[in-house]
Amino acid sequence: MAPWLRLLSLLGLLPGAALAPSQPRAAGAQAWEPPAPELLGPARFALEMYNRGRAAGRQAVLGAVRGRVRREGQGSVYSLEATLEETPCKDPTVCQLPLSKKTLLCNFEILNELGKHMLLRRDCGPVDTKVTGSNETLNSVLPLLSKDPLPQDFSVKMASIFKDFIITYNRTYETKEEREWRMSVFAHNLMRAQKIQALDRGTAQYGVTKFSDLTEEEFRTIYLNPLLKEGPGKRMRQAKSPNDPAPSDWDWREKGAVTRVKNQGMCGSCWAFSVTGNVEGQWFLNRGTLLSLSEQELLDCDDLDKACMGGLPSNAYTAIKNLGGLETEDDYSYEGHLKVCSFSSEKAKVYINDSVELSKNEHKLAAWLARKGPISVAINAFGMQFYRHGIARPLRPLCSPWFIDHAVLLVGYGNRSDIPFWAIKNSWGTDWGEEGYYYLHRGSGACGVNSMASSAVVD
Structure with a gap:
C-alpha cells in the first residue's frame, strides 16, 4: 500500500x-x-x-x-x-x-x-x-455526486479506467469496500475534471492525476493552506519596481537559480516550499551558489505559522531572519510533520536581510522576476487536483482571487502559441503536472497569482 x-x-x-x-x-x-x-x-x-x-x-x-x-x-x-x-x-x-x-x-x-x-x-x-451492500456501493453513491445522467455502460468503462489508475500510481486498497468507495470518488472526480475542462479558456488538460481517488475535502485538508485566504499577514515594505521593461520571456530554470521539484507530502506546508524556493534563488543570484534549503526547519521553528496546518510567506521571512538563517536540506531533512525545533545557528548556510512585497501589476512582476529572481506567490488552487499539462485559465468566478489557498513559486514566463503564461514551480512532486510545474495564464490576474507576491532580500 x-x-x-x-x-x-x-x-x-x-x-x-x-x-x-x-x-x-x-x-x-x-x-x-x-x-x-x-x-x-x-x-x-x-x-x-x-x-x-x-x-x-x-x-x-x-x-x-x-x-x-x-x-x-x-x-x-x-x-x-x-x-x-x-x-x-x-x-x-x-x-x-x-x-x-x-x-x-x-x-x-x-x-x-x-x-x-x-x-x-x-x-x-x-x-x-x-449502509448499503458492498455490491451496491458505486451505484448508490454516484447519483448523489452528480445530477448528470450516467450511460448504461458507465460502470464497466469506469472500472477499466480505475484499474489503469491503480496500476499507474501503484495503489493498493485494504478491502473490497474501500476499493469500491475509492472508485466512486474517482468516478465523481473524473466528471468534475471534465466540467473544469469544458470551462477552461486556456490550453490546459484536466483528467486523471495521482489525486483522483481523493475527495475534494480530503485534498484540501491534506495539501492546501487555508490560512492564506485570511490575508498577507505581516506588512512588508513595498519593493521598487525595475525601470526597464520586462523581456519577452524569461526562465530561471535555464540559468541555474531553481532547485529540483520537491514534494510536501501529506502536509499543508506549501508556504514553506514557496519561501525556501525564493530564498534559494535570492542566495544564488547574490552569492553565486544554489543550495537546497530546509522546509522542515520552518515547520518546526517558525512560531508564527502552523506547520502542516498552513502558514504565510510574510511570517516565514520573519522567522528566518529571527532564527538567524536556514540550514540546508541535507542538514535538516524534510519529514512532512511537525517536530521539535532542532535548528543550529552553526549549521545555517543562508541568511536574509529583509523581505519585500511586490507590485500587483503583472508587467511589473515580470520585470522584477527577470531582474531579481523567482517570486513567492499565492494562488487559488481551483482545478489543480486534476491538472495534467497546458496553460490553465479558469473562469474568474471559479478561481476567485479572494479564495487563495496555495503558495507556489514563479520561476519564469513566456508564450505558447501566443498565449502568455507564468511558469510555476509546485511542491507536489514530479509525478504531478508538467514534471511538477504548473502553467497559468499571465496578464489577467488568473486565480489571484498577482495578489500576494513577495521576496526575501539578500544583501
Missing part, C-alpha cells in the same frame, strides 16, 4: 465513511455517557471547522460527544463521535441532499500537537443512514 494511503487508512480517511461513518445509530437508540473533559476542547474545534463558511442561520450546534485519545509522536490524536444539530433547511437546492437533515452523526479525527489542533478527518451522515 502506498505510504500516503497507509497514513490515510490509519487516520480513518480511506473507507467509504463519508456516506455512513460507522453504521450510524438511530437517534435515541443508545444513551451516551457525559464526555470526558479532555474531549471537549477537540470537539469544539471540530464543530468550529464544520461551521466554517456557513451562514449564521445554518450553523450546527454540538450535541452528544464520546471518543478516545491515543498518543502519536509529539502529540495526541482524538477520535470523536458526535451528534450535531442543524437548523431546519429552508433552501430547496440544499434540502434535497442527504446531509441536510437536522440531526447528524459525525466522526472526527483531531490531532493536537504542541498545543495546536488540526482536523484530520470529518465524516458526517444523517442518524438514519443505512
Whole structure:
C-alpha cells in the first residue's frame, strides 16, 4: 500500500465513511455517557471547522460527544463521535441532499500537537443512514455526486479506467469496500475534471492525476493552506519596481537559480516550499551558489505559522531572519510533520536581510522576476487536483482571487502559441503536472497569482 494511503487508512480517511461513518445509530437508540473533559476542547474545534463558511442561520450546534485519545509522536490524536444539530433547511437546492437533515452523526479525527489542533478527518451522515451492500456501493453513491445522467455502460468503462489508475500510481486498497468507495470518488472526480475542462479558456488538460481517488475535502485538508485566504499577514515594505521593461520571456530554470521539484507530502506546508524556493534563488543570484534549503526547519521553528496546518510567506521571512538563517536540506531533512525545533545557528548556510512585497501589476512582476529572481506567490488552487499539462485559465468566478489557498513559486514566463503564461514551480512532486510545474495564464490576474507576491532580500 502506498505510504500516503497507509497514513490515510490509519487516520480513518480511506473507507467509504463519508456516506455512513460507522453504521450510524438511530437517534435515541443508545444513551451516551457525559464526555470526558479532555474531549471537549477537540470537539469544539471540530464543530468550529464544520461551521466554517456557513451562514449564521445554518450553523450546527454540538450535541452528544464520546471518543478516545491515543498518543502519536509529539502529540495526541482524538477520535470523536458526535451528534450535531442543524437548523431546519429552508433552501430547496440544499434540502434535497442527504446531509441536510437536522440531526447528524459525525466522526472526527483531531490531532493536537504542541498545543495546536488540526482536523484530520470529518465524516458526517444523517442518524438514519443505512449502509448499503458492498455490491451496491458505486451505484448508490454516484447519483448523489452528480445530477448528470450516467450511460448504461458507465460502470464497466469506469472500472477499466480505475484499474489503469491503480496500476499507474501503484495503489493498493485494504478491502473490497474501500476499493469500491475509492472508485466512486474517482468516478465523481473524473466528471468534475471534465466540467473544469469544458470551462477552461486556456490550453490546459484536466483528467486523471495521482489525486483522483481523493475527495475534494480530503485534498484540501491534506495539501492546501487555508490560512492564506485570511490575508498577507505581516506588512512588508513595498519593493521598487525595475525601470526597464520586462523581456519577452524569461526562465530561471535555464540559468541555474531553481532547485529540483520537491514534494510536501501529506502536509499543508506549501508556504514553506514557496519561501525556501525564493530564498534559494535570492542566495544564488547574490552569492553565486544554489543550495537546497530546509522546509522542515520552518515547520518546526517558525512560531508564527502552523506547520502542516498552513502558514504565510510574510511570517516565514520573519522567522528566518529571527532564527538567524536556514540550514540546508541535507542538514535538516524534510519529514512532512511537525517536530521539535532542532535548528543550529552553526549549521545555517543562508541568511536574509529583509523581505519585500511586490507590485500587483503583472508587467511589473515580470520585470522584477527577470531582474531579481523567482517570486513567492499565492494562488487559488481551483482545478489543480486534476491538472495534467497546458496553460490553465479558469473562469474568474471559479478561481476567485479572494479564495487563495496555495503558495507556489514563479520561476519564469513566456508564450505558447501566443498565449502568455507564468511558469510555476509546485511542491507536489514530479509525478504531478508538467514534471511538477504548473502553467497559468499571465496578464489577467488568473486565480489571484498577482495578489500576494513577495521576496526575501539578500544583501
